[in-house]
Amino acid sequence: MSPTLHFTKGHGTGNDFVLFSDPEGSIELESTQLAAIADRHFGVGADGVIRAVRSENLEAGAAALAEDDAAEWFMDYHNADGSPSEMCGNGIRVYARYLVDNGLAELGPGDTLVIGTRGGVRDVQSNRSGYQVDLGRWSLDGGEPLVRAKNLQVARPGLGINVGNPHVVVALASDDELESADLSFVPLVEPEFPAGVNVEFVVPREPMVLDGVGRIRMRVHERGSGETLSCGTGAAAAALATRHWAGPGAPNQWKVEVPGGTLGVRMFATEDGEHVALSGPAEFSFEGELTI
Structure with missing residues (x-):
């Protein structure tokens, strides 16, 4: 039976x-x-x-x-x-x-x-x-591979980030670019990640920082699942990548808008290094x- x-x-x-x-x-x-x-x-x-x-x-x-x-x-x-x-x-x-x-x-x-x-x-x-x-602790991991996605005209540099699983985060220039990407197709990442990788596409809100909180929009293609309405570790990776690109003075608290809602990301110091937390x-x- x-x-x-x-x-x-x-x-x-x-x-x-x-x-x-x-x-x-x-x-x-x-x-x-x-x-x-x-x-x-x-x-x-x-x-x-x-x-x-x-x-x-x-x-x-x-x-x-x-x-x-x-x-x-x-x-x-x-x-x-x-x-x-x-x-x-x-x-x-x-x-x-x-x-x-x-x-x-x-x-x-x-x-x-x-x-x-x-x-x-x-x-x-x-x-x-x-x-x-x-x-837990996060790390820059995976270098800066090139990412190609359907309907994006040229390959874009990404940033490899590991938050317990692997991610590549790609910055786009506008909401129009973010909306136009066809994530029903698997983005091509070069060099390839042998075990696959989650790929996030992000656009800063205007203004990017409001009342001390960073704000970005994100879409994601998850390995093994395709495009999803949200990815928690992906939101954390996207916030970490955006802070990295923004440089000194960028906030440690972020709101990440995904198609399914909004997630909170916070970076904080611990004895064993910087951790990142996700709430929602x-x-x-x-x-x-x-x-x-």
Whole structure:
């Protein structure tokens, strides 16, 4: 008999996910099955699938527990094509709410929920906008590759940034350019990233800084998912890249407008280097059952 999966559909600024509980790690789905769940025509439809599993019951969770033994829960995240991914900034906020709302974890005011991911352990807190996740240390990584996108006339230089997963951020000259890019096609990045890369296209708002807060618009093509309405780690990377280009005096707090809403990004100093945090809503759409 085929197993029945009880799932919850959720999203963060339109970046949507199918979530299900498997605390003991007993449900092993193939990449083709995960892709079928995420399929928008024949499945539930989502940008990714998240399994709630205790870190101790997953091979990838051993590294999370070694990093922080408070990481009881692991976010087993897969892209829409079934491929595993290191991290998802919108997904981890929705995952945190899923754990709390289903009584699997507690997160009171001022508390921190520690979650394991393939990109390392992440700390999540609740705030006025929904949830905030500390994405950890970031780095300039991947150089300045050239990026070609359909309907953009010439190749543009990008900036490689890693926030637990790889990104290339490209600055465009106007809103018209941003709107004209056809991201139903995979942008071509040269040199290529062997494991693929998320590509963000950004335009500053006018003025770029208002009341000490930076403001940009962004669209994104996520590896393994295509264009999405939002990408949390991509918003963080876009804000970091824009601050890098703006130079000294640029703010450490940003609002990033994506097609699905607005996300907050904040950079702050810690003992082990500068971290970047992402905040925004975590919403549920519906629940259901699916025969695998």
